[in-house]
Amino acid sequence: MMFEGWGNFYLLAGSAAAVLIGLIFVVVTLMQDRPRSSVLNSSKLYMGPVVLHVSFVLALSAAAMVPGISPRGFAAITGAIALWGLTRDGMVIAGISARTGDKPHWTDVWFYGIAPTALYVLLALASHAIWVGQPGAPQGVAAVITCLLLITVRNEWDLVTWLAPRPDSLPDSH
Secondary structure, eight states, X not given: OTTTTOHHHHHHHHHHHHXXXXXXXXXXXXXXXXXXXXXXXXXXXXXXXXXXXXHHHHHHHHHHHSTTOOHHHHHHHHHHHHHHHHHXXXXXXHHHHTOOSSOOOHHHHIIIIIHHHHHHHHHHHHHHHHHTTOTTHHHHHHHHHHHHHHHHHHHHHHHHHHHSXXXXXXXXXX
């Protein structure tokens, strides 16, 4: 079995992803005092990727726990997720870079776009390694999942601090 001994890791990673998805709903409730246009634009560029990343972690964790999943079956799922993530992150990088008006913070393109894009490239490589049966491929997937979770925690913190009620005199960073 490909993921023999990995059950606890994927159970914890999937659970963490589920909790982070729940937290994003709490974040949404903080948006009630924001202008609708700002919320819609920001949710597409900032909140959407956060939800997508943790959803991918949850899907990868669930796929790894499926009894009897073949390495090629898991590699196909992993490859599809990597491709979807790369496509979406390309749109995020372009969207954040093209923002006018309220200029994004310099870290936004790095943590919402470039770092996740690099992780999806690594996930695609891990998918290929699984497909061809290279040892160490499961560790590569686990490393990507861990890094996606860490970036998501950072980005959710960033969203919460941006959305937290504050006096109007403070500048808006997103």
